[in-house]
Amino acid sequence: xxxxxxxxxxxxxxxxxxxxxxxxxxxxxxxxxxxxxxxxxxxxxxxxxxxxxxxxxxxxxxxxxxxxxxxxxxxxxxxxxxxxxxxxxxxxxxxxxxxxxxxxxxxxxxxxxxxxxxxxxxxxxxxxxxxxxxxxxxxxxxxxxxxxxxxxxxxxxxxxxxxxxxxxxxxxxxxxxxxxxxxxxxxxxxxxxxxxxxxxxxxxxxxxxxxxxxxxxxxxxxxxxxxxxxxxxxxxxxxxxxxxxxxxxxxxxxxxxxxxxxxxxxxxxxxxxxxxxxxxxxxxxxxxxxxxxxxxxxxxxxxxxxxxxxxxxxxxxxxxxxxxxxxxxxxxxxxxxxxxxxxxxxxxxxxxxxxxxxxxxxxxxxxxxxxxxxxxxxxxxxxxxxxxxxxxxxxxxxxxxxxxxxxxxxxxxxxxxxxxxxxxxxxxxxxxxxxxxxxxxxxxxxxxxxxxxxxxxxxxxxxxxxxxxxxxxxxxxxxxxxxxxxxxxxxxxxxxxxxxxxxxxxxxxxxxxxxxxxxxxxxxxxxxxxxxxxxxxxxxxxxxxxxxxxxxxxxxx
Amino acid sequence: xxxxxxxxxxxxxxxxxxxxxxxxxxxxxxxxxxxxxxxxxxxxxxxxxxxxxxxxxxxxxxxxxxxxxxxxxxxxxxxxxxxxxxxxxxxxxxxxxxxxxxxxxxxxxxxxxxxxxxxxxxxxxxxxxxxxxxxxxxxxxxxxxxxxxxxxxxxxxxxxxxxxxxxxxxxxxxxxxxxxxxxxxxxxxxxxxxxxxxxxxxxxxxxxxxxxxxxxxxxxxxxxxxxxxxxxxxxxxxxxxxxxxxxxxxxxxxxxxxxxxxxxxxxxxxxxxxxxxxxxxxxxxxxxxxxxxxxxxxxxxxxxxxxxxxxxxxxxxxxxxxxxxxxxxxxxxxxxxxxxxxxxxxxxxxxxxxxxxxxxxxxxxxxxxxxxxxxxxxxxxxxxxxxxxxxxxxxxxxxxxxxxxxxxxxxxxxxxxxxxxxxxxxxxxxxxxxxxxxxx
Numbered sequence: 001x002x003x004x005x006x007x008x009x010x011x012x013x014x015x016x017x018x019x020x021x022x023x024x025x026x027x028x029x030x031x032x033x034x035x036x037x038x039x040x041x042x043x044x045x046x047x048x049x050x051x052x053x054x055x056x057x058x059x060x061x062x063x064x065x066x067x068x069x070x071x072x073x074x075x076x077x078x079x080x081x082x083x084x085x086x087x088x089x090x091x092x093x094x095x096x097x098x099x100x101x102x103x104x105x106x107x108x109x110x111x112x113x114x115x116x117x118x119x120x121x122x123x124x125x126x127x128x129x130x131x132x133x134x135x136x137x138x139x140x141x142x143x144x145x146x147x148x149x150x151x152x153x154x155x156x157x158x159x160x161x162x163x164x165x166x167x168x169x170x171x172x173x174x175x176x177x178x179x180x181x182x183x184x185x186x187x188x189x190x191x192x193x194x195x196x197x198x199x200x201x202x203x204x205x206x207x208x209x210x211x212x213x214x215x216x217x218x219x220x221x222x223x224x225x226x227x228x229x230x231x232x233x234x235x236x237x238x239x240x241x242x243x244x245x246x247x248x249x250x251x252x253x254x255x256x257x258x259x260x261x262x263x264x265x266x267x268x269x270x271x272x273x274x275x276x277x278x279x280x281x282x283x284x285x286x287x288x289x290x291x292x293x294x295x296x297x298x299x300x301x302x303x304x305x306x307x308x309x310x311x312x313x314x315x316x317x318x319x320x321x322x323x324x325x326x327x328x329x330x331x332x333x334x335x336x337x338x339x340x341x342x343x344x345x346x347x348x349x350x351x352x353x354x355x356x357x358x359x360x361x362x363x364x365x366x367x368x369x370x371x372x373x374x375x376x377x378x379x380x381x382x383x384x385x386x387x388x389x390x391x392x393x394x395x396x397x398x399x400x401x402x403x404x405x406x407x408x409x410x411x412x413x414x415x416x417x418x419x420x421x422x423x424x425x426x427x428x429x430x431x432x433x434x435x436x437x438x439x440x441x442x443x444x445x446x447x448x449x450x451x452x453x454x455x456x457x458x459x460x461x462x463x464x465x466x467x468x469x470x471x472x473x474x475x476x477x478x479x480x481x482x483x484x485x486x487x488x489x490x491x492x493x494x495x496x497x498x499x500x501x502x503x504x505x506x507x508x509x510x511x512x513x514x515x516x517x518x519x520x521x522x523x524x525x526x527x528x529x530x531x532x533x534x535x536x537x538x539x540x541x542x543x544x545x546x547x548x549x550x551x552x553x554x555x556x557x
Numbered sequence: 558x559x560x561x562x563x564x565x566x567x568x569x570x571x572x573x574x575x576x577x578x579x580x581x582x583x584x585x586x587x588x589x590x591x592x593x594x595x596x597x598x599x600x601x602x603x604x605x606x607x608x609x610x611x612x613x614x615x616x617x618x619x620x621x622x623x624x625x626x627x628x629x630x631x632x633x634x635x636x637x638x639x640x641x642x643x644x645x646x647x648x649x650x651x652x653x654x655x656x657x658x659x660x661x662x663x664x665x666x667x668x669x670x671x672x673x674x675x676x677x678x679x680x681x682x683x684x685x686x687x688x689x690x691x692x693x694x695x696x697x698x699x700x701x702x703x704x705x706x707x708x709x710x711x712x713x714x715x716x717x718x719x720x721x722x723x724x725x726x727x728x729x730x731x732x733x734x735x736x737x738x739x740x741x742x743x744x745x746x747x748x749x750x751x752x753x754x755x756x757x758x759x760x761x762x763x764x765x766x767x768x769x770x771x772x773x774x775x776x777x778x779x780x781x782x783x784x785x786x787x788x789x790x791x792x793x794x795x796x797x798x799x800x801x802x803x804x805x806x807x808x809x810x811x812x813x814x815x816x817x818x819x820x821x822x823x824x825x826x827x828x829x830x831x832x833x834x835x836x837x838x839x840x841x842x843x844x845x846x847x848x849x850x851x852x853x854x855x856x857x858x859x860x861x862x863x864x865x866x867x868x869x870x871x872x873x874x875x876x877x878x879x880x881x882x883x884x885x886x887x888x889x890x891x892x893x894x895x896x897x898x899x900x901x902x903x904x905x906x907x908x909x910x911x912x913x914x915x916x917x918x919x920x921x922x923x924x925x926x927x928x929x930x931x932x933x934x935x936x937x938x939x940x941x942x943x944x945x946x947x948x949x950x951x952x953x954x955x956x957x958x959x960x961x962x963x964x965x966x967x968x969x970x971x972x973x974x975x976x977x978x979x980x981x982x983x984x985x986x987x988x989x990x991x992x993x994x995x996x997x
Contacts (some may be wrong), residue, residue: 086598086843088856091559104860107593107839112860141597176599223644281602287558289602398610400592401574405611433937524586525579529803536589 002059004453005042006241007035011402013449014042016050017551025446035064037206038197052207057429061215061237061452064195065188068237069285071476073132074187078127080120082139083146084113092176094183099123101478102387104172110467120155128159134189136182138166140175144464144476162189167475168229170291171462177282177291184232184290192231196224200305213508217283217294219276219545220458224506232292235285239297243269243276243449246417246441247547250274257413261420263305264321266383268390270299271410275544277394285466293460298390302382304422308333308375310363317379326352331534337427341368419444454551457509460542463496468526468534474499489523489537496539504543514550516541561605562851566659568611568643569595570577575636577915580839582804582832583665583680594822594839606850607656610761611663613795614688618645620989621691622718624673624696624950624980627941632674632682636735640665644689646828650758651824652697652901660826660841668706668793668829669739671717675942676916679710679739686793686827687718694726694955694959695987700724701789705778705821708795708829711742715793716756721749722924723934727777729913732769733760734808738914744883747910749926750898750905752934754891759884762876763806766869767813769877770798774820780890796831800867808867808877809911811837815854919943931958935965950980957985
C-alpha cells in the first residue's frame, strides 16, 4: 500500500491506496506554524490499525521549503560565483555573502582564466568568521566543465556543513538560474533536512520503516536521501500534485487542459497524451528564477470565493478573496453566490446570496437571475481567456531548426478536466464557454493526494560530447569519459539512457517502470579551416512524469 | 535585478539543420556557440528582453523586392523564408510598439542579394533587410529608412536595390573593396541619377580597429543620419570585422561592436556575416544585444581580448580621417553633383557584368532608368545569365508619377518579346506580374 499526502494552503489531504484502490482518505487542517504535527496527524489518520509492513512507501508533498522562501526564513548562505567574460555576475547577487571571483571557462568547456587559490582561501576564512555553514559555488559554463567548481570546493576543505555546486543542479545552460538555484538549495537545506529527519524518526518510533519519497515541482518523486542534495526541487509541488491526480482521467491520445478551481485561485496545466507539459527552463518563485524542473502551470486569481463587485461601472471578479460566499456566512459576494442564486448549487441559505446580488442588479439594471448569470459568465470567461493564453504561450516556444518551423506542431486541447471545490458547479457553464467537453475529475477532493501517492520518480540527464576534444561528459552525474573520433550520436544516446536509468533508480524509481524518452538530440560537424575536425553532440533524456505502473487504473476506482 | 532600459525583441533562428554545404562557413554550426553563450548568460530571462518565434515571409513579400529567375521557389530554400521572416517579425514588433528595438539573429544572411536574383552571391539568395523594409513600408506607411551596413563586406546587394531610391539612405562601412570580396563599395559609388547621395560608402583599410570604426560612426554616420531624419534605422549587423574572423582582415572587437550599437541606436538590427564562430560571435552577439537593450556590457570581452595588440596604426587613423572628410563633403555636395550628373539625357543607361560566386553564375545586365523630374523614375533591366535565361524586369517605384507608371506598363507590354520571362513590379499598386515564354 502507498500513502500520498499533500499539504495545501487550508487543508492537508491524505490517502491510503491499496491494490483495490483508495482504502482510506482523510483531511486535516493545515497548521502552517506546525507542519510537522500536521503531517504526522494526517499520516496517523490513514494508518490507524493498518499493518505497518503492508505500507511500502509514503509520498509527501509539503509547503515547507516554499513557505521558507516566501517568508524569507532562510539560512545564512555564502555564495562563490565565477563569471568570466559576459554579463557582470554582480547583477545576480542573491544575498549579502555573495563573492564574484576570478576564473573562467568558455562555451566549449576550456579554461580561459584559472581559479585564484588565495582569493578563495580568504573568502573561506571570511565565511567561517561570519558563521556561515552552507555554501553555493557556481561557475559560468560549469555544465561544460565543472573543474573550477570542484577546485573551489577542494579549497573550502570541508569547512562547511554542506556545499552545493552549480554543475550538480542541472545540465541546462543558464548561469544566473544556476546561481539562484544553488542559493535556494543552500538556504533551505537545514529546514528541509531537519524536518524530514524528524518525520522519519517519529515514523520509525511508531514502527513504520517504509521509504519516504518527496514530490517535486515537475510532478515526479525522489527519495528523501536524494532530496538532501536537491532540497530546492521540493518547492511548489502542490500544483503538481493536483495535475498528477487528474492524469488517470485524461485521454491517452489527445491534449487535455487541467483546471484546479479553488476558493482563491485557479491553477492550469496541459497534458499531452497523459504527460504533463514541462516548463522549458525552470520554476519561478517570488523573485527567484530557478532552473528547477517543473510543470508548466499557471495560476490566476479567480476562484469560487473571488470578491465580486462593481468598479468604475464595471463588473469585477477577483483576484482578491474576502472570505467564504455569503451563502456560507461570508462577508462579500462571490461567484459561488451566483451559482447558489441560479439554483446550480442547492443551498438552504439562498436568500443571503440573492440579498447580496440585489445592489449589483440595480446598478447593472438586470434581474437577479441575469446578474447571477453575468457573474458566472465573466468568471468562466476569465478562466477560458487565461487558459487560451497559456496554450498560446506553450505553442509560441521558439524553435531552432527549419524542420521544426515547418512541422509546426501546435497543442490544441480537446477536453477539459476540472477539479477543486467549486469545479463541478462551474462545469456546465465552462463547457459552453470553452466549446469543449468538460469532465469533473472523480474524487477531486483528494485528487492531489492521489497524485502524490502515484507519481513516478522523474529525472533528466544532459550529455555533451565534443569529439574534437575527445570527451563525453554529464557533469550533473559526475560523469566524464574519453571518446574517439568515431563516437556517434547513437553511442551518446546509449550512454545518456544508461546514466538516466542509474539516476532514476538511485532516486527511488522502480527499474521495471521507467518511461524514458529523448528530449533533444543534436549533432553538429565541427569544421575548422576547411576540414571536419570533430563532432559536437548534445543529448537530453528524461523519465517522463506519469503514474507508476499498475496503479494507473486504480485511481479511477 | 537586471532590467532592459529599452524593451528589446530577439528572434533567434540558428537554422541548426541548414547549410550551403557541409564545410561551408555558412553551415549548421555557425550560431551554435552563440546560442550557448546567450543561453548561459540567461539573456532571455532579463526583464524587457523578449524572444519571438520567426514568422515566414510569403512570395509576395519577396516579389516586392526581387526579380527571382526563374521563380521565387527556385532561388529560395525554406531557411530563407524563415530568416527573412525573422527580420519581418522583429520589424513588425517594433512598428506595433510591442518592443522599442529588435535584433533578428538569423541565418542565412542577405546583403549581397541584388534586385535581380539568378542564384546565390556571397552566401546570400534574397535580401532579408530589403524584404523586411518593404513589408514595413507597405503595412505601416513609413517612408524614409536608413540602413547602416556594418558587415566587413560591402553590402552590394542592398546598395543595388536602393541605388535609385532617394528615400532609402544606405551607408556601408566595410573593408576596402581592393582587398576583399565583393570588390566594390568605393566612395564614388554614390547612388543613381535620381537618388544621388543616398548611397554612401565608407571603405576602411585592412587592420582598422575600434578607434577607426567608432570614428566614422560618430563623425560621418551620425551627423548624416541626423540630417536625413529617417523614420527607422536598420543595422545590417555583420560581425566579420572581428580580429579573429577567418575570411577578413580587420581588427574590430566585441566591445567595439557594442559601443557602435550604443551610438547608432538602430531600431532593427539584422545579423549578416561573421564566421569566427567560437572566438567572436558568442561575445559580439551578447555585446550587441546588451547594447540594444541598454544594459551594461563592460565585461563582455573575448577571453583573448587585448586592445593594445589590435590597436590601429597612426597611418590608418589619418587615412580614415581623410576618407571621412571626403564622404562628408560628397554628402554636402550631393544636390549640386546630382544636377551635374543628370545632364540632358532623359534615359540613363548602365551596363554591368555580375558574378554569383556561391552558385558560379555570371550575369549581363543592361539597365535603363527614366530620369524623371517628378519621381525617382521607372526602371528597366534586361538581364541574361550563364544559365541561359534572358529576362526583362520593369520596376515602377513607390513614388512613381503618372507618366512613369504608364511608361512602365508600355515597357512591360513590348510585343513580340524575345525574353524567357518578363517581370513587372508595380509598387504603387503593390502588384506583381510575370510572363513566362511558352515552351515550344
